[in-house]
Amino acid sequence: MALLEAKGVKAYYYVRQGQVKAVDDLDLAIERGITLGLAGESGCGKSTLVNTLMMNVKPPLHLVEGTIVLDGKVISNMDRSTLQKNIWGVLVSLVPQSALNALMPTMSIEGFVKDVIRHHMSVPDSQIISMTKKRFEELNLPVEALSMYPHELSGGMKQRAVIAISTLLNPKLLIVDEPTSALDVCCQKQVLRMLIDLRKTGITQSIVFVTHDIAVLKQIADWITIMYAGKIVESAPTDDLLNDSKHPYTFSLINAVVTPEPEVRKRGLTSIPGEPPNLLDPPKGCRFHPRCPKVMDVCRSVEPTLVKIEGNRIVSCHLFPSES
Amino acid sequence: MVPPILKELFKTKKLDISLGIFIGMVIISIFGSALYPNPLAVAGPSYRPPSNAFPLGTDDRGRSLLALLITGIKNSLYIGVTAALISLAIGVTIGVISGFKGGVTDSSLMLITDLILVMPAILIMMLIAAYLKERNPLFVSLVIGITAWPWVARAVRSQIMSLKSREFMYMSKMAGLRDMRIIIEDLLPNMASYIFMAFVLLMSGAMIAEAGLSMIGLGVTKGVTLGSVLYWAQQNDAVRRGLWWWFGPPGICLIALAASLLLISTALDEYFSPRLKGG
Amino acid sequence: MSHRGKSLKKKLLSLYGNPFIRFVSRRVGFLIITFVIFLLIIFALPRFIPGNPLATLLYAIREMPPETLQLKQKQLIEQFGLGKPLEVQFYEFIARLFRGDLGTSYSYPGIKVVTMVFTALPWSLGLLIPASLLSWIIGNLLGALAAYKRKTLIDNALLPAFLTLTETPYYWLAMVLLYIFAVTLKIFPTSDAHNFLYFPSLRLTFILDVLWHWTLPFLSILMGAIGGWAIGMRSMVIYELGADYVSYADSLGLPDRKVLLYVFKNSMLPQITGLALNLGTILGGALITEIVFNYPGTGFLIFRALTQLDYPMIQGAFILLILTLLIANFIVDLVYAYVDPRIRTGYIGE
Numbered sequence: 001m002a003l004l005e006a007k008g009v010k011a012y013y014y015v016r017q018g019q020v021k022a023v024d025d026l027d028l029a030i031e032r033g034i035t036l037g038l039a040g041e042s043g044c045g046k047s048t049l050v051n052t053l054m055m056n057v058k059p060p061l062h063l064v065e066g067t068i069v070l071d072g073k074v075i076s077n078m079d080r081s082t083l084q085k086n087i088w089g090v091l092v093s094l095v096p097q098s099a100l101n102a103l104m105p106t107m108s109i110e111g112f113v114k115d116v117i118r119h120h121m122s123v124p125d126s127q128i129i130s131m132t133k134k135r136f137e138e139l140n141l142p143v144e145a146l147s148m149y150p151h152e153l154s155g156g157m158k159q160r161a162v163i164a165i166s167t168l169l170n171p172k173l174l175i176v177d178e179p180t181s182a183l184d185v186c187c188q189k190q191v192l193r194m195l196i197d198l199r200k201t202g203i204t205q206s207i208v209f210v211t212h213d214i215a216v217l218k219q220i221a222d223w224i225t226i227m228y229a230g231k232i233v234e235s236a237p238t239d240d241l242l243n244d245s246k247h248p249y250t251f252s253l254i255n256a257v258v259t260p261e262p263e264v265r266k267r268g269l270t271s272i273p274g275e276p277p278n279l280l281d282p283p284k285g286c287r288f289h290p291r292c293p294k295v296m297d298v299c300r301s302v303e304p305t306l307v308k309i310e311g312n313r314i315v316s317c318h319l320f321p322s323e324s
Numbered sequence: 325m326v327p328p329i330l331k332e333l334f335k336t337k338k339l340d341i342s343l344g345i346f347i348g349m350v351i352i353s354i355f356g357s358a359l360y361p362n363p364l365a366v367a368g369p370s371y372r373p374p375s376n377a378f379p380l381g382t383d384d385r386g387r388s389l390l391a392l393l394i395t396g397i398k399n400s401l402y403i404g405v406t407a408a409l410i411s412l413a414i415g416v417t418i419g420v421i422s423g424f425k426g427g428v429t430d431s432s433l434m435l436i437t438d439l440i441l442v443m444p445a446i447l448i449m450m451l452i453a454a455y456l457k458e459r460n461p462l463f464v465s466l467v468i469g470i471t472a473w474p475w476v477a478r479a480v481r482s483q484i485m486s487l488k489s490r491e492f493m494y495m496s497k498m499a500g501l502r503d504m505r506i507i508i509e510d511l512l513p514n515m516a517s518y519i520f521m522a523f524v525l526l527m528s529g530a531m532i533a534e535a536g537l538s539m540i541g542l543g544v545t546k547g548v549t550l551g552s553v554l555y556w557a558q559q560n561d562a563v564r565r566g567l568w569w570w571f572g573p574p575g576i577c578l579i580a581l582a583a584s585l586l587l588i589s590t591a592l593d594e595y596f597s598p599r600l601k602g603g
Numbered sequence: 604m605s606h607r608g609k610s611l612k613k614k615l616l617s618l619y620g621n622p623f624i625r626f627v628s629r630r631v632g633f634l635i636i637t638f639v640i641f642l643l644i645i646f647a648l649p650r651f652i653p654g655n656p657l658a659t660l661l662y663a664i665r666e667m668p669p670e671t672l673q674l675k676q677k678q679l680i681e682q683f684g685l686g687k688p689l690e691v692q693f694y695e696f697i698a699r700l701f702r703g704d705l706g707t708s709y710s711y712p713g714i715k716v717v718t719m720v721f722t723a724l725p726w727s728l729g730l731l732i733p734a735s736l737l738s739w740i741i742g743n744l745l746g747a748l749a750a751y752k753r754k755t756l757i758d759n760a761l762l763p764a765f766l767t768l769t770e771t772p773y774y775w776l777a778m779v780l781l782y783i784f785a786v787t788l789k790i791f792p793t794s795d796a797h798n799f800l801y802f803p804s805l806r807l808t809f810i811l812d813v814l815w816h817w818t819l820p821f822l823s824i825l826m827g828a829i830g831g832w833a834i835g836m837r838s839m840v841i842y843e844l845g846a847d848y849v850s851y852a853d854s855l856g857l858p859d860r861k862v863l864l865y866v867f868k869n870s871m872l873p874q875i876t877g878l879a880l881n882l883g884t885i886l887g888g889a890l891i892t893e894i895v896f897n898y899p900g901t902g903f904l905i906f907r908a909l910t911q912l913d914y915p916m917i918q919g920a921f922i923l924l925i926l927t928l929l930i931a932n933f934i935v936d937l938v939y940a941y942v943d944p945r946i947r948t949g950y951i952g953e
Contacts, residue, residue: 056854081858088856102851104865106872106944116855149944166855338763442637444883444928446890447921448644454909454917455648532772539774539891540906554775558895563778564793566786575775582770590766 001072003173003206004030004053004092009066011052014059020279022048022061024230027306030173035199035207037221037238039214039253043276045230046210047097050175053208054092055083071172090120092173093166099159100182103150110146113165120169132168138201139164139194156187160194167198172205174198179209180216192220214254218242226250229277229287232306236313246315248294286318294319342587345580349397356394363391363548374569381569384560389553393573396550400531400578403465403549407530410469411476412523418473419480420511423488424503434481437474445471446536453542461544468533476522483515517596521589528585535578550574626946630936634929641925645918646696649683674712682706682915705919710911716919719904724923726796727900729817731889734824738885739878741825742832747867749833750840762837769830773888777823777895784819791819794897820896824889835877839870872943879935883928 006028013020022045030036040046048061055075057063068076071091075083096102103112110129117128133143141164145153153161159179167174176195180188198204209221217224218238225235226249234247245251252272274291277283283290289299298318306314307322364387372382380389422433440448448471453459456467496506512519531550537543538551539558557563557571683692699706705716749761785793797803797813843849843866852862890902897903901920908916940946 054854084856084858088854090856094854096847096851096854098847099851101847104848104852104869106868107865108944112852115857115861116852119857119861151945162851438633439637439640441880442634442883442929442932443641443925444887446887447883447924450905450909451645451648451917451921528770532770535772536774536887536891539772539894540909542909554778557778563781563895564786566782568782571775571778571782575772575778578775579767579771583767586766586770587763 002029003032003071004028005069006053007067009049009052009068010064011048011057011061011066012064013048013061015280018280021282022230022279023052024282026066026230026232028053028225028232030206030208031223032172032205033199034222035195035209035220037214037217037224038208038210038227039212039217039224040227041253041276042212043279044227045279046212046227047177049227050094050177050208050210054088054094054173054175056088056094085120089116089166089171090169091171092175093169093171095163095166095174095176095179097177097181099162099179100155102162103158105150108147108149109161109165113146113168116165117168135168136164139197140190156183156190159183159187159191163191163194163198167203170203173208174204174206175208175210177210178212181211181213188216192216195220214242226253229282230279231287232314232316233288234313234315234317240313246309246313246320247317248292248319249288252293338587339591342584342591346584346588349577349581349584350401353394353397353401356391357398360388360391360394363387363395367391371567373567380573381567383553383556383570389570389573392548392553393550393577396548396553396574397577397581399461399544399547399549400534400551400581403461403468403534403544404527404531404581406462406465407468407472407533408523408526410465411473411526411530412519414470415473415476415522416480416519419477420484422477423481423484424511426485430481433477437477440471441474441478443471445533449533449537450540450542453537457545459543459545461547461549464534464537464544465530468530468537472526472529472533476526479518479522480515483518484511487511487514517592521592521596524585524589524592528582528589531578532582550578554578622946623940626940627937630933634933638925638929642697642700642922645921646693649914649918650689650692675709678707678709678712682709700922705922706915708908708916709913710908710916716916717923719916720901720920720923723899723901723904723920724927726898727889727893727902728927730820730824730893730898730900731886734821734828734889735878735882735885738825738828739832739874742829743836743871743874745829746833746836747840747863747870750837750844751863753841758837761833765830765833765837767830768826769834771827771830773823773827773892774895776827777820777892780819780823781895792816796899816898820892820898823892823895824885827888828885831881832874832877836870836874839873840866843869872939875935875939875942879932879939882931882935886924886928 006026009023009026009028010021011023013022026049028049038046038050051057051061052063053068054070055063055068055078063076066076067074070087073087073091075087078087103109110132113132114125114128117123117131118125123131129146132146136143136146139160141157141160145157145161150158159182163174163176163179174195179191179195183191195207195209199207209217211217214224221238223235224238224241226233226241226247228249234241234245234250236246241250242254245254249272256272272291277287277290285301286292286299286304289295292299296318302318304316304318304320305322306316307320308314309320366386367388368378368382368386370382370384370386372378374381378388378390380393383389383392418433418437422430422437449467452467453464456463496509534543534549535551535554538549538555541555543549543551543555553574554571557567557574560567560570562568562570687695703717705720708714708716708719711719745761746765749758749765752758781793785791792798792815796816797809798816801809801812803809846866846869849862849866852865853859890900890905892898893900893902894906901924905917905920907913908920
């Protein structure tokens with residue numbers, strides 16, 4: 001059974017001008033023991049999706065429809081306090097996009113750790129500290145950081161500390177939102193190393209890595225899912241997706257990435273013309289059709305459905321019609 | 325036709341009400357002053373409660389309190405505007421120079437600003453006003469104006485410093501434009517909204533400050549302001565004599581003016597910094 | 604340098620390395636400069652302002668009978684050192700200050716200024732200290748409440764109330780309270796700090812009498828000052844509620860009240876600084892409020908001195924008031940330095 005199964009999820013923002021359909025009728029399954037990369041342009045709904053997946057839904061965002069089952073438990077109809085006590089931090093943790101500012105400036109790291117753990121388990125403070133120290137050592141973080149305040153830590157260390165804090169209670173699912181975007185290359189490597197260690201030591205079962213940077217997914221993801229305008233357009237194992245992408249959007253996205261490989265010079269870079277659609281009023285039919293180089297008539301009026309192709313891969317495109 | 329910013333602003337009820345109150349009072353004071361050209365003239369018997377002839381009663385010298393009130397509003401507004409302009413001029417100038425030049429100029433200007441910030445404005449005003457024998461409205465505005473500017477200077481300075489690092493500034497400097505021109509063409513337009521809000525707040529504070537000065541007897545020596553009426557009320561023990569029509573209305577008018585200005589400034593602030601709206 | 608001198612120097616340097624000490628010494632230096640500048644202003648004003656107030660005063664009393672005139676003239680000349688060169692005047696001024704001599708009252712000859720001010724000061728402090736602290740605490744709590752309940756009826760009702768309250772002068776509130784509760788309902792006394800028939804002592808009846816007289820002035824200042832804190836705290840909390848650490852703590856499952864506590868802790872810091880900055884304003888308002896009640900504090904003292912043109916008294920009272928204010932400022936600064944971990948660890952700023 002998959003670690004997380006989401007079916008028919010619709011998450012909209014209710015704003016004055018109408019409804020922003022950030023996640024629209026989406027199905028997703030996250031298997032156990034994989035690192036899933038979730039990629040797409042800014043504004044395609046990735047962050048909204050991962051927040052919805054753990055049911056961190058606050059107005060003006062609403063879960064309009066859909067079920068979400070995490071580790072066998074239906075979390076889409078749990079109330080907030082149950083989620084706070086039993087799910088968040090315990091089964092699933094989210095490392096936010098702004099991890100560098102995620103720690104309160106007036107509290108030391110260990111102060112925050114104590115609060116988090118005390119809420120979920122009743123354990124004496126001394127034990128909390130020793131547990132945390134051990135975990136920090138396991139993950140190659142300096143133990144002295146515990147007694148420091150956030151402003152005393154460097155950016156890379158803050159990011160890793162936040163990841164460590166998020167996994168203290170061994171959540172089965174860890175979601176990291178753009179963990180490397182604000183860091184320089186050497187810090188990026190350390191963060192990726194830490195994520196790999198988390199899976200290796202069994203602290204977490206699966207990781208969802210949200211990013212707009214496909215290049216980094218090549219190093220860490222087993223499986224990549226591409227999102228566009230609130231919908232999943234393709235999902236496949238990493239190598240298959242990068243070398244043999246099926247959806248036109250995926251293809252364009254990969255071609256827009258600069259890699260230090262000689263073929264790039266021959267191929268040249270192509271950017272995708274046009275802009276992502278306004279989710280208040282998305283285009284009819286396939287949402288990508290205004291920018292698609294392979295657009296057909298049917299694309300303009302009918303929405304494609306997700307179909308399975310060779311070995312568990314999923315695509316949503318009229319180039320791959322469903323069997324009917 | 326109506327600029328979009330005004331359209332958006334007027335959607336807020338807060339702004340409508342407070343603007344309405346404020347403008348209403350301004351109009352009343354202007355037209356009312358025409359109706360009662362001589363508020364300081366004796367109009368009837370002393371210490372009379374409100375009646376048909378005198379809607380707000382009379383004071384100890386038989387003057388109509390309504391006439392005094394209306395003229396008082398006008399003069400308080402005058403002092404409010406003048407003092408605010410003075411503070412604005414000083415504060416913006418110092419803030420711009422300090423933020424723009426940086427370095428030693430900045431440090432020394434900010435030291436002066438902090439010194440005046442720490443000293444209680446009321447005490448300084450009292451001190452200066454105490455030694456001035458003749459105090460006309462302009463003088464009083466001056467006294468208020470030179471003690472109220474420090475927060476404006478600080479705020480303007482931080483705005484300038486954040487604007488300074490933006491790209492369009494860099495472009496202007498690269499193009500070789502002279503400092504003065506950069507200030508006028510690039511910086512000030514971006515600060516216009518902020519300067520306007522500062523003016524509204526300053527005016528609100530100035531009117532209250534004037535009333536405070538008058539209460540200790542250090543307000544305008546001739547003429548009547550809202551503070552003067554309150555002062556005379558206090559001198560004649562109006563509260564203990566139960567003459568509520570003497571001290572009540574001027575206070576209410578003062579609060580209405582100052583609070584409506586504050587509301588206007590708050591509404592503007594919410595408009596310009598959406599995070600406060602909770603968006 | 605001798606061995607002992609060297610180790611002393613080392614000790615001082617290491618002390619200075621401590622960011623806390625550095626902060627405190629910077630603030631003390633600043634406050635001392637402020638005091639000095641203020642003294643200069645106090646010295647210069649009566650002598651340089653157009654209209655020459657001292658000469659005016661001399662002229663104003665020329666109608667008096669000759670003996671009184673002589674006495675008054677002698678007083679003025681002696682107090683202000685008129686006729687001597689400016690540097691000598693200033694030197695005498697500062698020298699007297701250090702000796703604690705602020706001269707004698709012009710209106711009540713023979714009575715020292717320091718005596719009168721120190722008699723009046725406790726009454727003012729008795730109003731100011733509880734009112735400042737309580738209004739700060741209550742105002743901040745109400746502001747946080749309004750921010751937490753933003754967009755509900757509570758906030759929509761509270762915010763305009765705060766805005767109006769903050770623009771209401773304490774002394775006008777005093778007039779209203781006096782009129783309603785003392786004049787009309789006759790629950791509280793109408794003036795003074797205590798019944799004149801009672802001799803000041805520590806007996807319970809006297810203390811109760813003092814409290815009874817203290818209530819209305821205290822409430823006026825308290826209610827007048829709450830509004831400002833509430834508005835400031837409300838803005839701070841609204842701002843902080845949108846901060847990243849709030850959503851992160853929330854997503855880790857921390858309960859709402861814990862997250863609110865974090866927001867409160869973070870919002871308190873600027874409010875402490877605000878307290879230091881606003882002490883002067885509260886002081887000014889309180890002084891004028893005393894006048895309404897005939898409350899025998901420094902405010903009333905200054906008011907009388909201003910009316911009677913008792914310049915030595917005006918001068919002396921102002922100097923002592925400023926000194927009190929600067930000391931209060933310093934205490935608040937100390938509290939802030941202790942509470943903010945960034946100062947304790949030497950964080951200079953982003």
